[in-house]
Amino acid sequence: MNTENILAADAAPLLEVRDLEVAFRSSTGLVPAVRKASLTLYPGQSLAVVGESGSGKSTLASAVIGLLPGTGRVTGGSIVFDGQDITRADARVYQALRGSDIGLVPQDPMSNLNPVWSIGFQVKEALRANGLAGVADARLDALAAAEKGEGRPTGGRIDVDEQVALLLEDAGLPDAARRARQYPHEFSGGMRQRALIAIGLAARPKLLIADEPTSALDVTVQRRILDHLGEQIHTLGTAMLFITHDLGLAAERAEHIVVMHRGRVVESGPSIEVLQDPRHPYTQRLVKAAPSLASRRIQTAHAAGIQVSEDELGVHEIAADVDEVLRVEHLTKVFDVRGAKGEAKTLTAVDDVTFGVRRATTTALVGESGSGKSTVANIILNLLDPTSGKVFHNGVDLSTLGAKELFALRRIMQPVFQNPYGSLDPMFSIFRVVEEPLRVHRVGTRKEREARVAELLDLVSLPRSVMRRYPNELSGGQRQRVAIARALALKPEIIVLDEAVSALDVLVQAQVLRLLTDLQSELGLTYLFITHDLAVVRQIADDVVVMEHGRLVEAGPSDDLFAHPQRDYTRELINAVPGASIPLYGEETRG
Template sequence: MSAENPFPRADAPLLQVEDLAVTFTTMNGPVQAVHEASLTLRQGRTLAIVGESGSGKSTTAMSVIGLLPGNGRVTGGSVRFAGQELVGLDESRMRAVRGRQIGLVPQDPMSNLNPVTTVGQQVAETLLVHGLATRKDVHEHVVAALAAAGLPEPERRAAQYPHEFSGGMRQRALIAIGLACRPRLLIADEPTSALDVTVQRTILDQIERMTEEIGTSVLLITHDLGLAAERAQDIVVMHRGRIVEAGPSAQVLEDPQHEYTRRLVQAAPSVAAARVGVPAGVEPAAGPLGSPAAVPAQGATADPAAAPSAPVPGTDHASGPGSAREPLVVIEDLTKVFKGRLGQPDFTAVRDVSLTVPRGRTVAIVGESGSGKTTTARMLLKLYEPTSGSIRFDGQDVTGLRGKELAAFRQRVQPIFQDPYSSLNPMFTIGRIVEEPLSTYGRGDRGERRDRVKWLLEEVALPPSTVNRYPNELSGGQRQRVAIARALALQPELIVCDEPVSALDVLVQKQILDLLGRLQEEFGLSYLFISHDLAVVRLISDEVCVMKDGELVEAAASEEIFTNPRHPYTRRLLASIPGNELRVQA
């Protein structure tokens, strides 16, 4: 596709980017991150730029607002805002545009809010810098801005610090800052990627209401095609620094022309779960358990019989107290109460939860942040002690395990955490990270462990050269594959997956879900899958348990939950999936 502007030209487009080129200076020489990108955003409309991490979407947006990193610069093309050329504008004049004319809502609220300054002071700073309030009346404007962003008790919240806010509240604070000056253009860079679907919908609704009232146009940066289709009139798809497809949202979803766009439509779980059609000849995403055929070509596995270690998971503990016909995990009336500190009342995080995990199956626990799903998983992993209730694993009550019995249990149950970077030691090579569980529990000699590590990396489709690399040298998807390899090292029977793909792009996300499905079929693994993303859950789970405020409110087979949800909270979660209401025909 040519780099020509794909949208109809307006007499006076608000934002017009033509043949934009951005280059970064690196130790290995110049790297061009954006190649001849062109797009137009008209007044009062929302334009979404979608693509994977590294596709150039955020770089394009930051070029508009003049916030490229120090080693980045615009090396070609034009960026015109309201008729004014921004490329080459000196910093003092750019500051007059930035914030006042073009607002920004960045992705990570914790790294973009000053932790030692109150939220109110941070909103006030924006207003004072641009002369939209005086010291005398700024507090009144701050409270109004926080209230408009949907924060409850804005007077009290203005005096609080970011750490006293939830994730959704922090994002609302960023919205208040971004829209406080009533800008003509708002750049929203992945504004909800770390939030639960219900909070995500609330935040996006708030942005939509505020921008409609002000008449603000929105440039939305996202890797979620379903979210883009629901919230934007126009879509630009970027891949490796180039715009590969662009047009009205419905057109891009109905009839994607570029192979990369078709892959995005196929892979996006929010779209797949909403039954959005894809063009003829495009295979649907893998089913609940995945299949070896669904794994990318580079994911071809080594022969399981060649594994240089003991038996495969699920077969080396046959002498245990459980029967193969019994569920692997039985949780009954599980409760966890956290004691209050400094005069605060006790907090019941989990109350009377009962569920089972059948052998070789995937049971998902879903719910918003604070619903108790991760606390339940951590009690199963013996990271938290239950206040009451029981957990039986393979017929054995594990709540009182200590010493050697606890060590034996932990070899049979392994976790995969949400953030593959923070869960991997940055000082260790990948080989040492994967080998560590084997060394800890005395599995094999050094040569056998080295062979086992090599085989495990092959199983998760990582090249042998990965063994000598460090976590910071890998992509997010590669790091999560390392975490999976480490979890498999001890041949566990149960893997507890705590938000294992929520930080990944949709294409990488699909690869990881396919990998988990293949490993389950190959080794008979059982999964307890923790997630707030019901669209992902539908692709991976056999059974779903829905938690709210520490209680289990609904549990049923996956298809039953998605086609016939009974509890109002479950229906609300389903309704919040981005793209859920779309019905695009192939």
């Protein structure tokens, strides 16, 4: 009898949530966050809960593991885990369940790892908390023993440092024994996420809750981590509750999908069924908005010889002879690495990069984290000096400009940064945030500036009433609209968008991308779009420049590059787009 049969033989649900209601206490009374939500998860099954921010998906998961924030509490319904009703279980019961029976991989790896503790120490803490430090893999031993009919063993002994290294190695970290001695700031985002997976699976739980575990990662890193996580939970027979806002990713990684909207479950069913034939209007909107699936639709249409409309693509026909508004030539940037010796003393972040950006078009600069794309953007924005090479604007070498000319250049070239939570001053009102560039450049009187701010908020589809509010009172999508309004304040020619939609839900992301396309058509803007997400690139870019390890590996018109990628690296980026392997509604299912 094998591992799968042991799990399959138990037909009882591992987790049953019935008519769950969760509310948060406020000064005006109870505010409902989850309303009459139900789901069922079986041993070894993977189930994805999908929805935008505020839909209640993370609150539902927090209720299951007994970690509701602040004043949140379960006000109705039931949660039954492994036959035990834990709806109103006390702290002692949850303490026994967490880690050993229910594991958690949280969303943000930087804020969920303690910066002053080594990675190995934090994995050890998870083992100690569950009484497994120095105990060989007890759950796998149990499964092996059950196959031989020997009952549950006590588990052999193992050196705890070796145990930590094995767990990190299992999570896909190379050179795990050395890595265990390092600290979170020495890890990349992908490595931190692997460390959290090692901690989440340290006690070999029956259920793993993965809350947006890869939302901040590159598509290739995301695919490797989810592939590895999938292999691990399959080997252990662990069930997974996967929280995400990307329907394409959910359909690719989970057998069953539950769609939540405003605290309610609006649709539920097998992944392919929900993806191919969504019944609820909200699910239909999610399918339409998911960049991964939109990219797939465009690819399918082109393969069938169908011309996709400008409205669906978001890009427009560009004449071949359009002039270049920006050009970088032989751009190189070398950083000194503090404390390093020999060859490691310098890091070449950008290595002899040359490309042009055509006027009133969108050029996407793509690549994984560390490929040098943001460094190129910062050099173009004159926030970094190149080690060698030149940047030209309308044929003028920017290195020849004096301080006065460079100040004037700021009006022409504006940035929109990645994180709408970090790029707006929390002490400034929205009016002051948007007005600041006008004030710095001494544009207009106070009354004229106020009129311009109101006009800009109209332009990005925000009500004028937000003017007196502060960033913390706005959603992520609204904040990013404010950042775009600020970038437009000085009527620039060029906007450099550095991962400007990667932190947003798919529905909000779709709205912001549509807004950018409309503004480009209306104002003749030129965009340099820095991103790692080729699904988004497929929708909006006219030209694509691909970077790897600081070097330009491929460049060309978007359609050509997606239809006929020349390099293996580009093909890997395209193939890593979630949902690319899933047949859409009306397509034949592939075997």
